[in-house]
Amino acid sequence: MEKKCTLNYKIIFLLPPLNERGSQGLLPRGIPYQTLLIATYLKNTGYDPVIWDCFLLDISFHKIVDKIEREDDINLLAIPLSQDNREFPIEVSIKLATLLKTKFPLKTIILYNRFPVIEKIKGIPKLQFDYVLTGDVELSFIDLLNAIVKKNKRIIDIGGLAYFEKSVLKQTSLELQLENVDLLFFPQFSLLDMERYIEMPHRYKGRNFYYMESARGCSWGLCKYCQENFTKENRKYSFRSRSPENVVEEIKHAIKIYAADEIQFNNPQFQTDIGWLQKFEMLLKEQNIKISWSALSRADCLNSSVVGIFKRTGCHNLLVGIESFKKDHLNFLDKNITEEDIVRAIENCSKFGIEVTGSFLLGLPDENILDVIKNMSKAAKLGIDYVQIFIAKWWNEDATKDLEGKGELKTDWDVSEYDFFGPIFVPKSYRHVRILKIAKKVAYLYFYLHPLTLWRIFKKIHDLNSFTRILFGGIVLLKVATINIGRKR
Secondary structure, eight states, X not given: OOOOOOOOOEEEEEEOOSBTTBOTTOOOSSOOHHHHHHHHHHHTTTOOOEEEEHHHHTOOHHHHHHHHHTOXXXXXXXXXXXXXXSOOOHXXXXXXXXXXXXXXXXXXXXXXXXXXXXXXXXXXXXXXXXXXXXXXXXXXXXXXXXXXXXXXXXXXXXXXXXXXXXXXXXXXXXXXOOSOXXXXXXXXXXXXXXXXXXXXXXXXSSSSEEEEOSEEEOSSOOOTTSGGGGGGGOGGGSEEEOOHHHHHHHHXXXXXXXXXXXEEEOSSSOOOOHHHHHHHHHHHHHTTOOOEEEEEEOGGGOOHHHHHHHHHTTEEEEEEEEEOSOHHHHHHTTOOOOHHHHHHHHHHHHHHTOEEEEEEEEOOTTOOHHHHHHHHHHHHHHTOXXXXXXXXXXXXXXXXXXXXXXXEEEEEEXXXXXXXXXXXXXXXXXXXXXXXXXXXXXXXXXHHTSHHHHHHHHHTOXXXXXXXXXXXXXXXXXXXXXXSOOOOO
16 A cells, blocks of 8 residues: 655656757657666655656756756755666766756765666766665665655665765665565556657557566576676575565556556566466466566576466567577677577477567677578578567676677767667677668568568458557568668657
């Protein structure tokens, strides 16, 4: 039950635009789910937070300052550090925080991130903010507010906190991590303007979406390009599952409160433990709950038993991180999967009638256009239903060391639409980033115009809803394949 707000302390969660000028007309990738969970936790513990998604609003730093000046009763501004289903340079958050601290010195400014990024920001000059929280910050955020507002908590006792003392950035204990993620409250989507967020058409069947996490983290968590790689020094907390009872309760909540007919599990990896899945299936059956859902998974986890339970509980689409079929690329990325794992996973999904969206990366060391064509040809022949293709972005500096001498690492961030944002590595064979981007368009066209892909798409058209879904997907594809990529307002 939602608690009545009793604390007169105005908190704004401020999601930065892409840069100082705004977001260049681009839309964010998905909703700011992690911020929503934190804000929900505060809402249920006596505070009344508001979320300003300045990326979605496409407003500049100057307009953010104006917006704050018009609401002079704001006590605290909380800014994420390059996370939350969208990418932007950490420097943007730092620059925004510094600007706001200069303009509004009496307002408390908190930076936050689920990953241990404090070491990354220590070298940035002229830092100006009050606190940085890392880890599962829902609980530590409340602790910090209790220290600031209620004065009943010591700063040094708050886990995962960095703060300034005599101009020196100091850090408390290691990041606070939740072992029992059932403690989190179900997200209150009323805190967001949900109608303004657009979902990719291949990820859904229903009309009423509900975003959800069934777990936190990834069972592997070591892939070089992934944010989960940050947890490799603290493996104890890399993958933490909610109980099947708790997940089913939230599904019931989603159906009752939001009339949901589609669940999108957005955590990096859906559960594949057989015991958990059997309990999940039993609970849905006992309570006569029928729901359509999609999720993300690893290829090496999708055996026949797992995929069978997925299907029986309503799964219709799995996003599988393939990246490449080439052994050298899989090894370089530390994926810990083989081509045989990928083929087996696709075959199992096909056997049970679950669509596969294969996620691929371009811009890998020693890659060339022939590798790209081979990947798309194999994807079409294996029966992958959809592909999403990203140019690899190496925002994780620790992962860039192995790229030296193999091409050029761009220091400026690429911000192409329908892609992750970040610095691009251009392999020697491409010579220029423009050629790498052409390779991406060629890959999309090769896969979706392949006769086997077209035939599979044609067979999916059986009613108006499926026709609309496929038409929308085709429009997105045409935009991706145009010279000037971008979803402008």
